[in-house]
Amino acid sequence: MIRSCAKRYGAFVSGRKGRWITLFIWIVLILVLNGLLPQANSQKNERADIFVQETDSSKANEIINREFSTNKGTPALLTWYKASRLSDDDLASIQVLTKKLTDQPIKGTIVPPFHDIPLPVLKNQVSKDGTTLVLPIVFDKNLETQEISTRLGELKKTAKSIFPKDPFTASLKDEKNVVVRVTGPAGVSVDATELFSRGDLSLLIGTVTIVLLFLLIIYRSPILALIPLVGVGMAYMLISPILGWLGREGIIEFDAQAISIMTVLLFGAGTDYCLFIIAQFRKNLREEEDKFTAIRRAFSLSSGAIFMSGLTVVVSLLVLLVANYGSVHRFAIPFSLAILIMMAASLSLIPALLSILGRSSFYPFVPRTDEMAVKLAVKKGKEVKTRKNKANLGVYVGKLVSFKPWRVMLTTLVILGIFALFSTKIETTYDTLSSFPQDMPSREGFDILSKKFNPGELAPVSVIVKRNGSEGNLKEKLENLPFVAEVTDAVKGEKDSTFIKYEIGLKMNPYSNEAMAHIPELKKEVQSYIKQSGGDERNVWIGGMTAEQYDTSQTTKVDSSLVIPLVIGLIAILLLLYLRSITATVYLIGTVLLSYFSALGLGWIILHYGFGVEAIQGFIPLYAFVFIVALGEDYNIFMISSIWRKSKEMPLKRAIKEGVSETGGVITSAGIILAATFTVLTTLPIQILVHFGTITAIGILLDTFIVRPFLVPALTSIFGQGAFWPSKKRMEAVRVFNDKEVTRNG
Incomplete structure (x- = not known):
């Protein structure tokens, strides 16, 4: 029943009329939602609660805001510094500034009256070496970070009119002029928002560029390279207004960090799903003259794996809703919604676009059947060349894992095991400032x-x-x-x-x-x-x-103890329903977990021993777990689907060999692109994203080049018929094919 419905659906979205209807529906939805709803970027909340449920520190802050008025608001510490000591004139200028800010107050700010303090008394507040003075300014607690930044901008203009040289831009090495840096909670918040905002556009451009570049290198077709980007772009144009509406209505909260990582995830995973169906379509075009038949077959063979892969990621990300740490909790809806809509695009919009463009999608390397190639050669008066089946790397890997599985398994386990051991050496921190570039104002002010x-x-x-x-x-x-x-x-x-x-x-x-x-x-x-x-x-x-920070560390530990088992359990249930094999479910999850710990270990080797990183943010291992396990399982599902399908028609070892060979190219391409998109995060001046991007990219590459092509098929070969247990029908089919093979060879 389900397969029949899926076939009819696939035939519709890629059919002569259905493809145009599908494209029209997507365009209408995009126009309507973007016309009626706000964009996600306009609804970001950089001041969302740190914790979902009350902790000791959040209760304390609640009491402080209610009972102690002097603590109401967000303080900014203006750190005045002069390498050659602050002179009386410098201090007088600071007093002039506070006088101006008092006479012409900036809305929502409280400035201490330094101008009313006698100069000798004010000198007592200067550091012992005479170089530094702190001017605390409190911003109204209801102000958003962007509004605080705007008011700081007004303050900077006022200061610029008083001092001979703008103290906010002056170098710390300048001995002639006063320098000021804004630190404290307000300064840290403003700098964090600026870093993510500054990275938004560069991240988007970098991600699109790297995906386009890899697609051009792999497929050598400008049209085909644009199809996944068009699909991802149209999916994003649906996601953004939906997220904007959810944010506006107060249903969910998200910040710039969530949007940044969501963008990378969308392009990486979205391109993967597109490639799964594109690769199958190209293969079918070499066997089928009719493009509609080719796209229907491609949809039929890849839709199950795409749906299962997408569902695995969506479910894994939704588990983050149980997290108490706000940043992790707020990832759940935006990320899962992005994958859900991208999965829908891969199963509707992409088949429609491929059906519309047909063979021209792959121009100039157009895939044709042998008969079509002969006709074209005759028409052009060229020599007819027969197509030779060239052995590729996938064929050799397929043979290796099929006939020497024990050697392959032990080798990969040793390599991954060594990396995994280093995951026990990881040091963590919860210091936000340490993740900032050293030249950020809030960090410079704090250092002073x-x-x-x-x-x-x-x-x-x-x-x-x-x-x-x-x-x-x-x-x-x-x-x-x-x-x-x-x-x-x-x-x-x-x-x-x-x-x-x-x-x-x-x-x-x-x-x-x-x-x-x-x-x-x-x-x-x-x-x-x-x-x-x-x-x-x-x-x-x-x-x-x-x-x-202490509550964050404790909350993250509790969140990990909840999220990790839930993700593993839900993925196990989905795999069990899809594969109907307990054995395969267990070793597929086991391999991805090994890949995760290996990624942590290798990531620490690179970050700590290679780049001198003393510690990574404490919640990065949890972030990385969800992405590596969920996305890594995608490739296992796609390859195992091919092996399972082929095992119905041939002996298991041959099915493994051909399954690895058939899926090797597309999974390798997809893995490289997905890892490359996460690597884009390492180009941003935000250490949290640099560390997260590095570890996640490593995990994806380990899955792509070690776990998927070697370890998983080797284990499948070792288990043999037991890999299907307890599915009796499939095990019986394997026995029949093995018997036939023995009889034929005998």
Whole structure:
């Protein structure tokens, strides 16, 4: 029933009338949705919650926003610096700036009145070496990052009119002029948004260019190279307004990072799906004179694998909805929607376009049947040449894995196993600033402050307690902790005076793993003291950036323990339904998991030992897992589909040999293109994406060149008939074909 419906559907979208109807439907949908709905880029939210569910740090920040008005808003630390010491004139100019900003305030900003502070007193706030002064400015908490950036732009114009040289663009090495860099939460947020925004266009151009280049090299046809890009482009024109509408209605949230990675995923995976049907169409055109028959056969042979591959990725990405870490959670809908629509395009728009263009899709290397080639040669008065079946690399690989499977399996396991061992050496960090280029203003400002002041002052840790009796001398207790540099006086809550807040400056970089490791110890010490003082130990909360990073690390661990088993389980169910084999399902998942750990290990070897990377962002392994496992399983599904189909007509070893040979070219092409698109991420000045792109690209290449052509078919050959267990019909078919082969050879 399902196959019959699929055949009729394939015949329609590629038929004489259906192809035009299909194209017309896509064009109408694109025009209507783009005319009525906003684009995804207009609905990005760079200030979305860090966590989906409440954590200790998010609860602390909620209390701070409610009870302590001085902490309301997003602070920016304007770091004024002069290598040859700040002069009285420099400080006076800064006072003129604060006077102007007070007299002509920028909407949504609070500027401290430095102009009302006597110059000798202001000098006391300068660093000991006289080079650095911090001017904190607080932006309204409701302002989006883009609005903060706009207001910073107004501030910069005002400063430019006061100082002889623009302090925001002056070099840190300039000893004659004052330099200022914006850091702190607002500065980091603005720089992060700028980095991703700056990378959006270059990422799109780079991705399109590299896909087009590889398609031209592989197929040597300008028309064919454009077909996948047209398909992906039209799919994106549907995805963008749908995402824009979902964002506008508050159904989902997404940021620039999600859109950037989604673009790469769409072009990479989308091109793969297109190539699966294009390769089959070209093969059929050499056997069928009628292009409609050729495209129908191509659709029939590839649609199941495309649908299954796409469904595997969609389901895997939807699992991210269970994640509590906001960034990971927000990937789920945009990514799965992109793959779903791209899969739909591959099964409707692409067959329609191929049917319309026919053999001209492959111009100038037009595929023809032998009869057509003979007729054309006679017509042109050329010598008729018979087509020879040349043995390609796929044929040799197919023979190798079929007749020497144990040797192949052991060799690949050793190679992948060695790489996988290095995955245990990976160091992780949750420091956002460390992922910025060294010349970014927020990072330069932080580097100056960390050298000139106690680094803990840059991002103090907030300790909040709710009194239920006497909390005793908690400040003294906190000051005696070995990792604490200073503690502010207690501040009472404005609405509920039972809330008490202390600000703690740590002795180390507050963004470091060392600082993060002290958060549970700090909370334990405070809880113990509160309990001894007769209070309720449950009424203790730790807030601030360091606490957020600690919660991020713990949340990511929990997310991984949920997401990874769910992805594996759901993929196993889909494979089991598709292949009807427990044996094949187990070893296919096993090989992709091995590929994942090998990618982590090899990625760490390249990043750490090759480029000196000290640590990667802690959530990258989870990101990489979903992409490597889901996308890597695509190639296994496509190849195994070919082997399974051929095993109905020939002995298993021959089916393996021909299946590997038949799919080798297209999967290799698809894998190279997909890996290349993720490699584009490494060209961006964002270390998170550089590390993620490197590891994911490596995983895809390992799948393409080791797991898919060697390990999987070798295991299939070793298991033999057991590879189909418990499918009795297929196992019986294999026995029959093996018996026939033995009889014929005998």
